[in-house]
Structures are given as structure tokens and as C-alpha cells.
Amino acid sequence: MEQIAFSYNEIHQTVAELAARITSSDYDPEVIVAIGTGGYIPARIIKTFLKLPIYTVGISLYLEDHTTLPSPRKIQWIDEVEQKLEGKRILLVDEVDDSRTTLEYCIRELLAHSPAALSVAVLHNKNKEKRGVIPAEVAHYWAGQELPDAWIKYPWDAVDIVQHDQAADAKAVPADA
Amino acid sequence: MEQIAFSYNEIHQTVAELAARITSSDYDPEVIVAIGTGGYIPARIIKTFLKLPIYTVGISLYLEDHTTLPSPRKIQWIDEVEQKLEGKRILLVDEVDDSRTTLEYCIRELLAHSPAALSVAVLHNKNKEKRGVIPAEVAHYWAGQELPDAWIKYPWDAVDIVQHDQAADAKAVPADA
Numbered sequence: 608m609e610q611i612a613f614s615y616n617e618i619h620q621t622v623a624e625l626a627a628r629i630t631s632s633d634y635d636p637e638v639i640v641a642i643g644t645g646g647y648i649p650a651r652i653i654k655t656f657l658k659l660p661i662y663t664v665g666i667s668l669y670l671e672d673h674t675t676l677p678s679p680r681k682i683q684w685i686d687e688v689e690q691k692l693e694g695k696r697i698l699l700v701d702e703v704d705d706s707r708t709t710l711e712y713c714i715r716e717l718l719a720h721s722p723a724a725l726s727v728a729v730l731h732n733k734n735k736e737k738r739g740v741i742p743a744e745v746a747h748y749w750a751g752q753e754l755p756d757a758w759i760k761y762p763w764d765a766v767d768i769v770q771h772d773q774a775a776d777a778k779a780v781p782a783d784a
Numbered sequence: 785m786e787q788i789a790f791s792y793n794e795i796h797q798t799v800a801e802l803a804a805r806i807t808s809s810d811y812d813p814e815v816i817v818a819i820g821t822g823g824y825i826p827a828r829i830i831k832t833f834l835k836l837p838i839y840t841v842g843i844s845l846y847l848e849d850h851t852t853l854p855s856p857r858k859i860q861w862i863d864e865v866e867q868k869l870e871g872k873r874i875l876l877v878d879e880v881d882d883s884r885t886t887l888e889y890c891i892r893e894l895l896a897h898s899p900a901a902l903s904v905a906v907l908h909n910k911n912k913e914k915r916g917v918i919p920a921e922v923a924h925y926w927a928g929q930e931l932p933d934a935w936i937k938y939p940w941d942a943v944d945i946v947q948h949d950q951a952a953d954a955k956a957v958p959a960d961a
Contacts, residue, residue: 614792615791615796623945644828647838648825648940650824651940655941656943660859661820662842662859663860682837763829763832765832766800
């Protein structure tokens with residue numbers, strides 16, 4: 608499978624552009640909900656631009672042996688979520704929209720707690736057949752970048768960040784190529 | 785006040801070194817607890833090396849107008865924290881040990897839930913007079929780097945990451961200077 612590596616600064620720029628699109632939209636979020644652990648870093652960066660509090664939810668689609676679970680498992684859910692999100696305009700943040708299963712699961716769980724509105728922002732959307740759907744109640748869906756169905760290598764997963772950046776650089780198409 | 789800027793890759797390397805020190809110690813953590821929102825990024829990176837689940841707690845010492853609160857306020861606390869952390873060896877992660885107030889607050893709250901053990905890892909410790917203390921029950925305290933009492937500029941707070949990196953580069957002392 609094709610691999611696409613992104614450096615931290617590329618991720619930061621993608622978040623900055625995403626935040627600009629959100630800010631210039633008609634959606635005015637009040638709280639960020641980060642899907643852990645992939646959404647922690649994008650959510651923390653987007654906070655710099657949107658200046659909103661972050662709540663986190665921990666979700667896993669995999670067991671420790673990398674077996675895929677039939678449905679996502681809650682690692683951590685929001686304490687007093689009902690009170691904190693009820694009537695709020697949520698921005699749900701994750702790193703990637705892959706099969707869409709985790710995203711749909713989180714969206715439905717959050718919608719059950721009566722937010723005023725819910726929109727979704729992901730760094731990357733993989734253009735592939737999806738197993739989950741974005742429910743009609745979702746006000747906006749923003750993806751920082753549309754990508755092919757590749758193996759996305761995030762900088763925070765790098766054991767060797769120098770080697771990782773070489774892979775990220777190799778991907779870049781020169782502007783005057 | 786002196787400013788010290790760090791690039792993402794410098795942070796990543798500091799976490800890698802911190803993780804190596806933790807791995808080679810006699811402490812064998814089972815869960816990471818990230819103090820939000822500063823600890824989200826260091827915790828997510830350390831997970832790459834330690835391969836442990838992350839729980840997050842959201843704490844704020846400041847109001848939205850930047851007024852300092854007399855004691856930290858819980859933004860989000862761990863759902864079912866008692867069951868999930870009881871009997872576990874915790875690694876508590878934050879980005880910076882500044883006045884030590886937030887850290888002491890989190891440590892005491894977590895210790896109240898009967899973990900088997902608790903150790904602390906921060907990216908940076910500021911060498912200054914501390915208002916909080918590290919309780920004696922804490923097994924280990926690791927700081928990735930010891931810093932003077934400066935204004936630390938983290939990459940995730942950068943509105944302009946290119947400008948930020950110039951400041952981070954300017955700080956670097958050439959190896960053959």
C-alpha cells in the first residue's frame with residue numbers, strides 16, 4: 608500500500624487552514640471534542656486558532672494485538688458529558704476519516720446528549736468506500752485534505768523523527784517541477 | 785522575560801529521550817494520564833514509545849481572561865476514574881512543571897483513587913521557586929530538560945509555525961560553535 612508521511616509542520620499548516628475555513632463559515636463552535644488518541648494533537652493545535660476548551664473521548668477500534676473490533680470500544684468517555692455538552696455547539700476533531708466507523712460511532716454518541724449542533728473536522732479524508740455514514744444532523748464536515756486510500760504516517764507515530772521527515776520530504780512535489 | 789522556543793521535532797526528540805529513561809528505569813507504567821491541554825501532545829508522542837493507553841484530565845489554572853485562579857479548576861475529569869486507575873501504575877504526563885501547582889493538584893487527586901504507583905514525566909522543568917510540592921508517594925519524577933524561568937514557546941501554540949521555527953532555530957547553539 609502507498610505510504611504518505613506528513614511532518615509536524617505540514618500537519619500544523621493543515622490545521623491552520625482548516626481553522627480558517629471553520630472561522631469563515633457560518634458555524635460558531637463553543638467546544639472541541641477530540642477523539643483520542645489520534646485527535647489529541649490536531650485538536651490541541653486547532654485550539655490555538657479557535658481558542659475553545661477541549662473535551663476528549665477515548666475510542667479504540669483495535670485490540671492490543673491489532674485485531675479489529677466489530678464496533679468501537681470506549682477507552683474513556685466524557686465525565687458528566689450530558690451536562691457539559693447539552694445545548695452546546697460541538698466541533699468534533701479527529702486525525703483521519705478512514706472507514707468512517709469510529710467517526711459515526713462518536714457522532715451518534717454525542718448527538719444522544721442533545722448538543723445544540725455538531726460539526727466534524729478531520730485532518731485527512733481517505734477517498735475510499737466507507738463503512739460508516741455521517742448522520743444528516745451533522746451541520747458541517749470539513750477535511751483538511753482529501754487523500755487516496757493510502758497508509759498515512761503521522762509524525763507522532765515516528766520512532767525516528769529524522770527518518771520520518773525524510774519520507775515526508777520525499778512526498779513533496781516541488782512547486783516548479 | 786527570556787523566551788525559549790522549541791520546534792515540534794525538538795519536542796519529539798525530548799519525548800523519545802524521556803521515554804528511553806523511563807523504559808530503562810525500574811518503573812513499569814501501565815497507563816498514561818495526560819494533563820490537558822498542555823500534556824496532550826507530549827502524552828500522545830510518549831505513547832508511541834511506551835505503547836500504553838492514555839487517559840486525559842482537563843485542568844485549568846486560568847480563566848478565559850487569563851486571570852490566575854486560586855486553585856486549579858477541573859475542565860474534564862476521568863469518567864469512572866476510580867475503577868480505571870485503581871491498582872494501576874500511572875505515568876502522569878504534562879508539558880511543563882512551572883509553579884508546580886497544577887502538578888501537585890493532579891497528583892493528589894489521582895493518589896486519592898488508590899493507584900498502585902504514580903510517577904511523573906514532564907517535558908520541561910523550570911528552575912524557579914515552586915508553589916506546589918511533589919508528594920513523597922510519587923515514585924519517580926522525570927523532566928526531559930531543565931530550563932531557566934523563561935517563557936517557553938511551544939510549537940502547538942504557534943499561529944505562524946514558520947516564524948516559530950525561526951525562533952526555535954535561533955535558540956540552537958551550533959555543535960561546533
